[in-house]
Amino acid sequence: MTNDERWAAADERAGAFDAKGATLDARRIRADFPILAQPSNGKRVVFLDSAASSQKPIQVLQAMDEVYRRAYANVHRGVYALSEAATARYDEAREKVARFIGAPSAEQIVFTRNATEALNLLAYSYGRHFLRPGDEILITELEHHANFVPWQVLAQERGLTLKFIPITPEGQLDLQKLDELLTPRTKLVSFAHVSNVLGTINDPHPIIQRAHAIGAKVIVDASQSVPHMPVNVSDMDCDFLAFSGHKMLGPTGIGVLYGKRELLEAMPPFLTGGDMISEVRFDGPRWNEVPLKFEAGTPAFVEAIGLGAAVDYLSALGMAAIRAHEREITAYALERLSEVPGAKIVGPTDPEIRGGVVTFTLDRVHPHDLASLLDRDGVAIRAGHHCAQPLHIRLGLSATARASFYIYNELHEVDALIEAIYKAKAALKR
């Protein structure tokens, strides 16, 4: 069956798929995403790279377009109507994000460029201010470079020790080693809620509780969890949490740092300039209140408003339903892939503890070649080390192939992936 035939068949049974229970009607959702209807290489794209960045629904595009057309002026300083309208929408977006992740107040939501900038903000502001030579930072072997390199650089600069929670052969964090790794010198613990390679959903509670018991602060990199499953920072009791807007239907250039109020208040600014000061005199500046203290310069407020619209869209679907939908597709993908001769799944094979990320290798086929061949069939997957080189070193792999799913993916797209893999094997005579 060609992809086009597969789509046509799916068109016919539209509504039947996912009609049951808690899962989503991906077919109806797709109608909100103009890019998914557009041909790529002459074919309807099977887009399986949302873990890198998601596509955007018209609701998000319209929300931003509406600001530029009708309510655009710089926020905070204007006393005229346009500026006040833009400021009100910006504040509203912050409140939406706060509610979305269960933050006690909107003031605890700092808008950044992305999760990477949020984590760098912590390394610069918290790390350089509160950590002393000899202190220890504990991260894990499965981190994305964004939650790896800032701590590596900080450790080198400040004479800190960077330690790693190891992974088990199944690709889960080995928490048996946790008590040994946490010492009185451990001041910061930072880990990915969901691995962008292994897909592993790490239970944050035992790590956070045990880190707090020895007085360490905990950062959660939620880049791969906030877009895909219910996340509540108050239940989690993390000290900080970071994520990117562009992976959750929002635009590029907007991300979020959540922090406990007393910590954000104690931290010095990251960047300095306008908007982040309350007054500047010749003898020195006085910092603005949180979160504005961390938002120097004109912020990406149109993008923040776009993120607010994305949060509305996700909330209307329900994060539990989104998780259930992705679990169903992931379970099917793991099952189909395990039948392909030479395919090896990287990470947990239990969909209960795996997010919508299916990473694999194919015997004697380099992931780059596989991704190129799949692209010819209109199937978009990612190949490489997915910005997690230390993890790949640990796994003894130079590169892997990754298919990832989101709200708009349908089960038959997994069939398209599998069929394209067989075709690639045939083309390379494997």
Place this chain on the structure above:
Amino acid sequence: MQDLYREHILDHYENPRHHGVIEHADISHEESNPLCGDRIRIDVKLDGEGERYRIADAAFTGDGCIISQAAASMLLEDVVGKPLDEVAQIEPQHVLDLVGVPLTAARVKCALLGLKVLKTGIKLWKLQRT
């Protein structure tokens, strides 16, 4: 539709020319493509002298995708026997012509890794001698 993986490219990948390591090579250099982990090492044995140095032999090892490894094989087949100064001037387009199939931007980097290793190796060798 499989033009990227035409017979001659697969052939160079399956049966790479000048594959291996040269003991006591005059030039040895290795680099990897940080995005995909492709890695290539090239050894070069020179003969002649002064302005007339010539690539007497060359060999590569590495791992990576078909494009990176096949392009390295084609490149070495092309440069062995040529004057060093000529090889040092090879343009990226020359390698793309050797590969002979259309490549997307991301895959161009794979195809050019071997050339980058060879030219950097030559440059470092020249620097060492001055």
